[in-house]
Amino acid sequence: MEIISYCIENENDYAAAVERFGVSYQQIYSWVRKYNEKGIEGLVDKRGKRKSESEMTEAEKLRTENRILEARNRRLKTENALLKNSRNSKGGGTERSKTRISLHLCSENARRWVCNNRDL
CATH class of the missing domain: 1.10.286 (GTP Cyclohydrolase I; Chain A, domain 1)
Structure with missing residues (x-):
């Protein structure tokens, strides 16, 4: 000051x-x-602090909801791809099984992000 x-x-x-x-x-x-x-x-330093829902404008609320829905959509697409791969796979240590593991990890990370950011 x-x-x-x-x-x-x-x-x-x-x-x-x-x-x-x-x-x-x-x-x-x-x-x-x-x-x-x-x-x-x-x-006042506001870096890293989220607004409460009551402080958000309607546009901010919609952007936040959109981000959450996009993350959920990515997670569901990943899970669908994982399920398709598991149905089509005949087992073994192929490249396909490595892909399934990667997809599963991506899905878990997306799920955690959505769960941790529901209140945005």
Whole structure:
């Protein structure tokens, strides 16, 4: 906040703030812009934090639901391919069995992702 105050008090002299505080021009500019747009709340670090459903816009809710459905669709396609391969396979250590194992692992990863992201 000290850097932002200094910059604003000196008529947005970013170069002086860079020299005084040793922070990059882009960073100071970004902080001042966020402060001017949203006040102190604009400076809160929100990286890696998900919005609750009540904070999401309708478009964000739809995008989230779409991502979950796409992951589910990929998982089901993988499972279908796995089932087809297992029906057509006559056993043995062929390339086909390696494919089945890979498909199974992909399916498990997709299933875990969907289960862990249901609340998005």
